[in-house]
Amino acid sequence: MPRVLLVEDDPSVREGVEIGLLRRGHEVLAAETGEAGLEALGAFRPDLLLLDLMLPAMSGVQVCCRVRETSQLPIIMLTARGDGSDIVVGLDAGADDYIVKPARTEVIEARIRAVLRRIESPVDARPAVERHGELDIDRAGHTVFTSGEHIALAPSELKLLLYLSAVPEQVFSRQRLLEEVWGHSYHSDVRLVDACVRRLRTKIEDPSSGPRYIQTLRGFGYRFGPL
Amino acid sequence: MPGATAAFGLRTRLVIAFLLVAAVSAVTTAALTYREARSAVLVRAQDTAVASFREEVEQFVPSLPLDPDSLRWYLYDIAARAKPHPWIVFAEYGSLRASSGDRPVSGVLTQELRRTTLTSPHGSFERVVKDGSAYLTIGMPVMTRVVAGGDAVPSGLVLFAVMPMTNEEVDINALVTAARDGALPGLAVALVPALLASRSVLRPVRELRRAARSMGGGQLDTRIPVHGRDEMADLARTFNESAARLERSVEELREAGARARRFASDVSHELRTPLAGMLAVTDVVDEDAGTLAPDTARAVRLISAETGKLAVLVEDLMEISRFDARAAELNADEVDAAEAVRSTLSGRQWLGRVRAELPDGFRIRLDPRRFDVIVANLVGNALRHGAEPVTVRLSVRGDVLITEVHDSGPGIAPDALPHIFDRFYKADAARTRSSGSGLGLAITVENIQLHGGTISAENAPGGGALFTVELPFDGPASGCGAPGGPLSAQSGRRPAAGRARKETTA
Amino acid sequence: MSEWVFRARRAVRLAAVLVLVGGPLVGCGIQETDVIEAGKPAVADLLPPREGRVLLFFLSPDDELRPVPRTVDTPWRGGSLEGSAGPGDPSVLADEPDGRDGLGGGSPSSSGGMSENLSPLAAVRALLAGPDKAERRAGFRNAPSLPRVAEDADRMVRGDRTVEVGLDLRVARLTAAARDQIVCTAAYAAHAQGAVSVSLVGQEGRLAPAECPVRAVPVPAR
Numbered sequence: 001m002p003r004v005l006l007v008e009d010d011p012s013v014r015e016g017v018e019i020g021l022l023r024r025g026h027e028v029l030a031a032e033t034g035e036a037g038l039e040a041l042g043a044f045r046p047d048l049l050l051l052d053l054m055l056p057a058m059s060g061v062q063v064c065c066r067v068r069e070t071s072q073l074p075i076i077m078l079t080a081r082g083d084g085s086d087i088v089v090g091l092d093a094g095a096d097d098y099i100v101k102p103a104r105t106e107v108i109e110a111r112i113r114a115v116l117r118r119i120e121s122p123v124d125a126r127p128a129v130e131r132h133g134e135l136d137i138d139r140a141g142h143t144v145f146t147s148g149e150h151i152a153l154a155p156s157e158l159k160l161l162l163y164l165s166a167v168p169e170q171v172f173s174r175q176r177l178l179e180e181v182w183g184h185s186y187h188s189d190v191r192l193v194d195a196c197v198r199r200l201r202t203k204i205e206d207p208s209s210g211p212r213y214i215q216t217l218r219g220f221g222y223r224f225g226p227l
Numbered sequence: 228m229p230g231a232t233a234a235f236g237l238r239t240r241l242v243i244a245f246l247l248v249a250a251v252s253a254v255t256t257a258a259l260t261y262r263e264a265r266s267a268v269l270v271r272a273q274d275t276a277v278a279s280f281r282e283e284v285e286q287f288v289p290s291l292p293l294d295p296d297s298l299r300w301y302l303y304d305i306a307a308r309a310k311p312h313p314w315i316v317f318a319e320y321g322s323l324r325a326s327s328g329d330r331p332v333s334g335v336l337t338q339e340l341r342r343t344t345l346t347s348p349h350g351s352f353e354r355v356v357k358d359g360s361a362y363l364t365i366g367m368p369v370m371t372r373v374v375a376g377g378d379a380v381p382s383g384l385v386l387f388a389v390m391p392m393t394n395e396e397v398d399i400n401a402l403v404t405a406a407r408d409g410a411l412p413g414l415a416v417a418l419v420p421a422l423l424a425s426r427s428v429l430r431p432v433r434e435l436r437r438a439a440r441s442m443g444g445g446q447l448d449t450r451i452p453v454h455g456r457d458e459m460a461d462l463a464r465t466f467n468e469s470a471a472r473l474e475r476s477v478e479e480l481r482e483a484g485a486r487a488r489r490f491a492s493d494v495s496h497e498l499r500t501p502l503a504g505m506l507a508v509t510d511v512v513d514e515d516a517g518t519l520a521p522d523t524a525r526a527v528r529l530i531s532a533e534t535g536k537l538a539v540l541v542e543d544l545m546e547i548s549r550f551d552a553r554a555a556e557l558n559a560d561e562v563d564a565a566e567a568v569r570s571t572l573s574g575r576q577w578l579g580r581v582r583a584e585l586p587d588g589f590r591i592r593l594d595p596r597r598f599d600v601i602v603a604n605l606v607g608n609a610l611r612h613g614a615e616p617v618t619v620r621l622s623v624r625g626d627v628l629i630t631e632v633h634d635s636g637p638g639i640a641p642d643a644l645p646h647i648f649d650r651f652y653k654a655d656a657a658r659t660r661s662s663g664s665g666l667g668l669a670i671t672v673e674n675i676q677l678h679g680g681t682i683s684a685e686n687a688p689g690g691g692a693l694f695t696v697e698l699p700f701d702g703p704a705s706g707c708g709a710p711g712g713p714l715s716a717q718s719g720r721r722p723a724a725g726r727a728r729k730e731t732t733a
Numbered sequence: 734m735s736e737w738v739f740r741a742r743r744a745v746r747l748a749a750v751l752v753l754v755g756g757p758l759v760g761c762g763i764q765e766t767d768v769i770e771a772g773k774p775a776v777a778d779l780l781p782p783r784e785g786r787v788l789l790f791f792l793s794p795d796d797e798l799r800p801v802p803r804t805v806d807t808p809w810r811g812g813s814l815e816g817s818a819g820p821g822d823p824s825v826l827a828d829e830p831d832g833r834d835g836l837g838g839g840s841p842s843s844s845g846g847m848s849e850n851l852s853p854l855a856a857v858r859a860l861l862a863g864p865d866k867a868e869r870r871a872g873f874r875n876a877p878s879l880p881r882v883a884e885d886a887d888r889m890v891r892g893d894r895t896v897e898v899g900l901d902l903r904v905a906r907l908t909a910a911a912r913d914q915i916v917c918t919a920a921y922a923a924h925a926q927g928a929v930s931v932s933l934v935g936q937e938g939r940l941a942p943a944e945c946p947v948r949a950v951p952v953p954a955r
Contacts, residue, residue, distance in 0.1 A: 010500050010503075010504070011504075012500065012501050012503070012504030012505070013500060013503045013504045013507070014504075015504060016503065016504030016505065016506070016507035016508045017503075017504075017507045019507070019508050019511055020507040020508055020510060020511060023510070023511045023514075080496065080499055080500070080503075101499060101500070101503035102499060102502040102503035102504075102505070102506040102507070102538045102541075103503070103506065103507070104506055104507065104509060104510060104535075105507050105508070105509075105510045105511070106510060108507070173560075173562075174560060175560070175562070175595060185570075185574050188596065189558070189596065190558060190560060190595070191558065219561045220561070265763075269763065273771070274771075277771040277772060278772070281772070281773070281774075281775050284775040284777070285775045285776060285777050288775065288777045288779065289779075290778075290779050290780070290781070291779045291780060291801070291802050292801065292802060292867060292868070292871075293871065295870075320871055321793045321794055321799070321871035321872035321873055322793075322794045322870075322871060322872030323870075323871045323872070337768075339767070339768045340768050343768045343770075345795055345797065346797075347770065348774050348950070349770040349771070349772065349773065349774060350770070350771045350772050350773065350774055350775070351768050351769060351770050351771055352766075352768075352769055352771050353765075353766055353767065353768045353769065354763060354764065354765050354766040355765055356763065356764070356765050361762075361763035365771070366768075367774065367775050368774045368775070369774065369775045369776075369777060369779065370774050370775070370776045370777075370950075370952065371776070371777060371778060371779035371780050371800075372776065372777075372778050372780070372952070373780065373783075373788070373800075373921065373925060373926055373927070373949050374783055374925045374926065375778060375782070377925070377926060377949065378926055378949030378950055378951050378952065379776050379949060379950060379951075379952045380800055380947050380948070380949050380950070381774075381797075381799070381947070382777075382779050382799075382800070383793055383797065383799035383800070383801075384779070386775070392763055395763060396762065396763055399762060399763060400762075
C-alpha cells in the first residue's frame, strides 16, 4: 500500500482524511504546515503527496514548487475551491491532479490509484527506446532524453507523453486524455490536460519555435508530431 | 390648449408662439404708427384749413349792412381761394343765408357747430362723416372793430366752410396698406429668428432626452452640462441631482446584494471545511455500523447519509454563489452532443431507465462539465418527480441544439409552473426533502444562460412534464477554451444573451 | 369638469389674442369729432367810420344782441365823452325830439341840428323806431316790451362816464333784452367803445346804472 504524506492545516480535514486512508490500508503521515511536510519528506519517503492548496504560512503552491525542484513525487492538491485560478496556478506549479473538498475517502483513494498507476507499454515488440527527432523515450524504463540529456518528468507529464507518442499523429480529444491518462470520468476539468501540456512543452520543446512534439488541433485536441 | 397643441411638436408650438408675438408686436406698432400718422395728417389739414379760412374771411368779408346779393359774390371769392382743398362757404347773418354753392344751407353742418360758432368768440371745426364721406366743417364768427384799430364786438355775421376730406382719406388708406404690406414680410422675416430661438430651446431638451435614454440604458453616471441659470439649467440641475440620487441608491442596493451574496458564499465556505472532515470518515462509519448496537447503528447511518446530502447542498450553494458573483467560468470545448448525453447517462447508471433518442453528428461548442450538470439535473428531476419512461431527445432547429427531457408522470401543477426554476422551490409540499438540494433547476437555468441558451417547462399534450433546452451551436459567442490556448482554462464569460428564464408556455 | 376649465381657458386666451391683434386695428379711416375750438375768430372792419354811422342794437333771430350800423351823412360829434374833450360838456340835450325819421335807414338825415340828431338820444329814438326794411328782412327786431314810439325817449342827461336816458314809460316793465337794447345803443352812441354806464329813468323812477353786455374786446392788430 502506498505511503501518503498529507499536508493539511485544518485539523478536522486532516484527521478525517487520515482516518479514512489509514482504514483503507495506507500508511499516512499527516503534517500541519508546508514546512513540516517538506521536513518529513526525507524521513518518511512517501509515494505520494496530498497537499492542501491553502496553507497558513507557506502556501501549497510554494510547497509544490519546492518539491518539484528535487523530485518527481506524485502530487495531488486538495482544494477548497471548485473553480478559480488557484487550481490553474497549482497545476502549473507541477501538481498532477486535484481533489475538491469535501470528498469521500473512496474518491480520494481512486485519485491516488489513478495517479500512481503506470502506463503499460502498448506493444511489446517495440524497441526499448523510441526516437522521435531529438527526443528519446524509454518506455520500459520510464525515462525521457532530449539530445541525450535526461529529463525529469512528473508522473502525469510522463504518462501523457507516453500515451500520445504511442500513436504518433493520432489526435486525442482532451476528454479522451482525461479518461485515459488521469482516469477521470467524462465530465471532468479539461484544464488538467491544458496545464499538463504547458508543463510538458516547457521541458521538451524548443522555446524559440512553436510546439513540435505536442501539437494542438483547435477544436479537436492534441497529437504527437508529425515531426 | 392641451388638446389643440398636443398634435404639434414642441418646435411647431414654439415657432407659432414666436410668430404670434411677432404678429402682435408688428400689428401694434403698425397700428400705433398709423394712428399717429393719421392724426398728423388730419391735424395738419385742419389747421391749414382753419387758418386759411380765417385769413380769407378777414380779407374778403363784406361791410355791414349786408346786401344779400353781393354777399354771395364775396363768398365766391373766398371759395375760390380754398386751401388746402376746395370748400363751399356758407354765410349766416340774422336770418339771411347765403353760400358759394347751389344751396344756401348745408346739410353737413351740424346744429352744434352753428350754435357754438354763433355764441362763442372762437373759430371752431368739426369732422363730420356723412354718407360714407368725411367732411371738415369750419365755423368762423366775424368780429368787427367798433373803431379802426380798436376793440371789436361780434358782428353777428358767421361764415362756415365745408371741405370734403377726400385726399386725407386717400392718404390714410395708403397708410393702412403700407402698414399691412410692411407687417407681412416682417412676419416672414420673424420666422428665421423664431426657428433659431426654438432650436436653442430644443437643444437642451435633446440633451436631456439623450441623457435620459443613457440613464435608462444603465449609464447611471450620466450627467448633463449645466449652462447658465435659466429654467432649462434648473431642469438639467434637477436631472443631475436625481441621477446622482438614483446612482447612489442603486449603488447601495448593489452593495447590499453583493453583501448578501458574499455572506452566502462565506457561509458555504465555512461549512465546507468541517464537512470535508466528516465526509472523509463516512465510509469508516458506514463499514463499522454493522458491528454497533442497532440504535447506535441507525443513528450513525443517519449522520453519514445526511452528511452526504449536506455536502451536495453546500456544493450547490457554492455553485449558485459563483453564478451570482458572475464568477462562473465557461470552459467550452467542441463535443459530440449525443456522446456527451450518453456519457452523462452511463456515468450515473441511467442508461437502462432512460429512453435515449440521440442522433450522432451534432458537434457543438459547450462546457462539457456544465452540459453534464444540465442533462443530469433534468433527467434526475424527471426520474425523481415524474415517472418512467423518461425520454431524452436531441434535435436541431436552425442554429440551435434542442435537448428535450420528457417524463410520463402527472406533469407540473399549473400554479407551480411559473416557479419551478426558483431556488428552493418545492412543487410538492409533501416532498419537502425527498432528495436534491432544491437548487438543481436553478443551477440548470444558470448553466444554460451561461451558454446563451434558453429553457422552458411545460406539460406535454400527451401528459407528463416536458423540459426543452435550446443551446446555440456556435457556443457562447467566444472562441475561448480551445485546446492549447495558454489561458483557455480561465476564459469563462457571461453570454450576451438576456435572461430568459421560466419560458413557460403552459 | 376639467374639460370645461380647458374650454374656458381656451376662450380667455383666444380673446386676449384678439384684443392684442384687433385692438389697434379698430378705428381705421377718418372719425367724426365733436365741435372743437380752433383759435381766434375772424376780425374785420365791417362798420362804416364812426363819424358816419350810429350803432343800433337789435335782437337777431337767435335772440342775440347785434350791433346794426346806420349811416348818417353828417359828421358824428356826439361821442364827446371820449377823452372828455367836448367843449360844452356836460350839457343837457334838447328835450324836444326832432323828426321821427331823424336817422333814416341808410339815407341822409334831413334833420338840421347834428348834435341833436346824432346824440345818444337820437340813437335811442332811432332804436325805438324799430328796424328798417332791410334790417327786418335780415330778421332783426326789437324786444316786444320796447315802446314803438320814438318820442318815448324824451330826455338824456350825460355825466362823466354816465348817461341817463329818460323814458316816458314804466322802465321796470321793460324786459332785460329791451333794457340791454337801450343801454347798448345809448352807450355806444355816447362812447366809441360803449364804455359808459347807462341809467334808465322812467315815470316811476330810475333803474340802477348798467353797462352794455356787448363789450368791445381787444383784438390783435392785423
